Amino acid sequence: MNAGMPLDRLRNGCCALVTELAAEGPARRRLLDLGLVPGTKVEVIRRSPLGDPIAFNIRGAVIAFRKEEAGQVLVVQVS
Amino acid sequence: MNPEAALGNLLEEAKSIAGGQQTGIRDGIVKSIYDTSERITRDVVSYTSDDRVDLDRKIDNILTSRIWGFPIMFGILAVVFWVTITGANYPSAFLATQLFWLQDRLTELFLALNAPDWLHGFLVLGVYRALAWVVSVMLPPMAIFFPLFTLLEDAGYLPRVAFNLDRFFKKAGAHGKQALTMSMGFGCNAAGVIACRIIESPRERLIATLTNNFVPCNGRFPTIIALAGLFVAGSVTATLGGVLATLGVAGLVVFGIAVTLLVSWLLSRTLLKGEPSSFTLELPPYRIPQVGQVLVRSVLDRTIFVLGRAVVIAAPAGGLVWVMANTAVGDTTVLAAAAGGLDSFARLMGLDGFILLAFILGLPANEIVLPILIMSYLSGGAMVEMESMADLHHLLVVQHGWTWLTGLCTVIFALCHWPCGTTLFTIQREQKNWRWTLLAAVIPAGIGIIICMTITTLTRALHLV
Amino acid sequence: MGLTRQSTGRSAVREIFNVDDAGNELVIALAGNPNTGKSTVFNALTGLRQHTGNWPGKTVLRAEGSFMHGGRRYNLIDLPGTYSLHAASSEEEVARDFLCFANPDATVVVADGTCLERNLNLALQVMEITGKVILCVNLIDEARRKKMHINIRKLSSTLGVPVISTAARSGEGLPELMDAISDVALGRVTPKPVLVRYPEQVEAAIARLEPRVREITGGHINSRWVALRLIDGDAKLVQAIRQYYNGRESKITQAGMEVLA
Numbered sequence: 053m054n055a056g057m058p059l060d061r062l063r064n065g066c067c068a069l070v071t072e073l074a075a076e077g078p079a080r081r082r083l084l085d086l087g088l089v090p091g092t093k094v095e096v097i098r099r100s101p102l103g104d105p106i107a108f109n110i111r112g113a114v115i116a117f118r119k120e121e122a123g124q125v126l127v128v129q130v131s
Numbered sequence: 132m133n134p135e136a137a138l139g140n141l142l143e144e145a146k147s148i149a150g151g152q153q154t155g156i157r158d159g160i161v162k163s164i165y166d167t168s169e170r171i172t173r174d175v176v177s178y179t180s181d182d183r184v185d186l187d188r189k190i191d192n193i194l195t196s197r198i199w200g201f202p203i204m205f206g207i208l209a210v211v212f213w214v215t216i217t218g219a220n221y222p223s224a225f226l227a228t229q230l231f232w233l234q235d236r237l238t239e240l241f242l243a244l245n246a247p248d249w250l251h252g253f254l255v256l257g258v259y260r261a262l263a264w265v266v267s268v269m270l271p272p273m274a275i276f277f278p279l280f281t282l283l284e285d286a287g288y289l290p291r292v293a294f295n296l297d298r299f300f301k302k303a304g305a306h307g308k309q310a311l312t313m314s315m316g317f318g319c320n321a322a323g324v325i326a327c328r329i330i331e332s333p334r335e336r337l338i339a340t341l342t343n344n345f346v347p348c349n350g351r352f353p354t355i356i357a358l359a360g361l362f363v364a365g366s367v368t369a370t371l372g373g374v375l376a377t378l379g380v381a382g383l384v385v386f387g388i389a390v391t392l393l394v395s396w397l398l399s400r401t402l403l404k405g406e407p408s409s410f411t412l413e414l415p416p417y418r419i420p421q422v423g424q425v426l427v428r429s430v431l432d433r434t435i436f437v438l439g440r441a442v443v444i445a446a447p448a449g450g451l452v453w454v455m456a457n458t459a460v461g462d463t464t465v466l467a468a469a470a471g472g473l474d475s476f477a478r479l480m481g482l483d484g485f486i487l488l489a490f491i492l493g494l495p496a497n498e499i500v501l502p503i504l505i506m507s508y509l510s511g512g513a514m515v516e517m518e519s520m521a522d523l524h525h526l527l528v529v530q531h532g533w534t535w536l537t538g539l540c541t542v543i544f545a546l547c548h549w550p551c552g553t554t555l556f557t558i559q560r561e562q563k564n565w566r567w568t569l570l571a572a573v574i575p576a577g578i579g580i581i582i583c584m585t586i587t588t589l590t591r592a593l594h595l596v
Numbered sequence: 597m598g599l600t601r602q603s604t605g606r607s608a609v610r611e612i613f614n615v616d617d618a619g620n621e622l623v624i625a626l627a628g629n630p631n632t633g634k635s636t637v638f639n640a641l642t643g644l645r646q647h648t649g650n651w652p653g654k655t656v657l658r659a660e661g662s663f664m665h666g667g668r669r670y671n672l673i674d675l676p677g678t679y680s681l682h683a684a685s686s687e688e689e690v691a692r693d694f695l696c697f698a699n700p701d702a703t704v705v706v707a708d709g710t711c712l713e714r715n716l717n718l719a720l721q722v723m724e725i726t727g728k729v730i731l732c733v734n735l736i737d738e739a740r741r742k743k744m745h746i747n748i749r750k751l752s753s754t755l756g757v758p759v760i761s762t763a764a765r766s767g768e769g770l771p772e773l774m775d776a777i778s779d780v781a782l783g784r785v786t787p788k789p790v791l792v793r794y795p796e797q798v799e800a801a802i803a804r805l806e807p808r809v810r811e812i813t814g815g816h817i818n819s820r821w822v823a824l825r826l827i828d829g830d831a832k833l834v835q836a837i838r839q840y841y842n843g844r845e846s847k848i849t850q851a852g853m854e855v856l857a
Contacts, residue, residue: 111713116413
């Protein structure tokens, strides 16, 4: 399967499916606990006025990550 | 075999079963739980209408938009201050009139009872007057600001502030949630320090704790507002004056936030170097705050709290000031001597000895600084009775030579000086390390002194005052 | 004094957690994700009968309170809001340790009705530790506003635990919640929580380890859950169990001395 692109490269309004997590250890655990399990649908809602962080819709909740962390979530875009 | 060893063995065995696929197994476990949640949710949740208005998203599109996000943030801040400033005027004037009428009655009573002068002085001119000042000048703004702030918090706006400001904090090497703890500091710095627990990493928690004092707490607002009102509103109409005062206060707060970021940046490059930790911010749905309930409970809460503190801290402080002002040492009073000793240093900062002394004596609670200052000035000779804010202008400017520089430096020092006693105590309890607590006092004070000195030197050098 | 219920068992452990427990009062834990209105539920149930402090040894805020229902007093402990119980943070550790060792008479998991999927993650984990769970689907008014409908009955039968929908801010559902809490705490209702099925490999490993865990812990802690945690490589839990046993043993020894004295 396609390894996917980093989540922070997606434009506002796009939806994507999580393919892989590039983080290890506690960081990985944190992402998983928030629901970013491979196969999960993520929607990019918007960026902060200053460009960072980015707000996502994950399983019904709005959660914001900084670019660096979002970049550790690899996704494949869906329409 | 005891349980510990047995368990240890089991752990080892489990590891060997896992056979080095720990990550995959961990992922698999979480995935199973989420798959189950997903399945169950799909089964039980349905939508009654296809036309789902996502109000939260619409609101956020405006409140955190590229163009409007920041202006609106500033605007909300300004509105809160404006409501506080103008709203507090009437209760303040009313309370001042009543309480100082009462003071006169008390004086009559003491005269009638042939009470000794010193008793009247201590109880009425000292203790009672401090109480009266705190209740009339400090209480109304506090009882208005805090509930307004609580409403914002209840509505869910604060995470949006963190969302907007995070990039600054990232650049400063601080944790994004510091925007939240900083916001809490507006209500009360001690509460802001406790709020720093939401930051897991000790290093970033410390940065947030040490810089929390740069946002003016509820107790400092009235001082800033009173002084801003004085100097800005001086010669203009009431409404314009109110607006200008609001802008002045808002500007000062923005300045405080800038200092917070700067000091955080410095700390993260020097004393508190380290890796930024991960940060996820949840933006919860907006809730319509239960306005009625919040207002009533918060106003009541605040009032009782401030009154309580007035009795426990302000009243004794007032007594102390009176004693200092009426105890001779050499050919002057203790108060004048203390102020005199501080005077040369204070002048370098654009202040005078009495102002600096008031800040020092105001360590227990920030709201007593202005009352102490007023009382110190009043007892220093010229017996002008002060019964309203209009008289304040006379007292400060005419009687004690305040210039705009004095006002500015006082306001800046009010923003940047040591945390109040409660906050310092809280920091010690949270960090359990007197070094950090000491630093928490030294850093804001040091910065305040430096800024005031710089402004003063420049201003005088340029002959602007 | 002797080996009374007070000196051994739950009371002893609760003392370690500094729980206000006279030994025969019911202790109810309140768990949930952050931002679910958990504190609103807590405040609504306890009113003014609450106080805040710290969890022993940690700088994690703790709120404790109580409410009366059916003539009985229920002590309510507000656990820190967490997304999960894998002990990645002090809050998660505190919550997990309490659920695991202090054996509350019932645990209420407060979930955000508008975001059920994410919230069920924690609920299912709690259900793996203790069976005495009530799911409180809060913010039901918000869910309605978002035109969501949650089939509470179906949710309850699927999960195997009582589910109560509430809008704590307005007080909706709170009497039913208190009823459900007392039913579970007093044993009138015995929830049978659904088990999460893990991948083949994991389930096989659990089957192997579970009996051995049970031998060691003596059934005081949910052995399937401990087995799962061991497979997950959770060394912290092993440490915590160690502390628990030390704590219990020293309490028992203390009481024993008193008998002999």
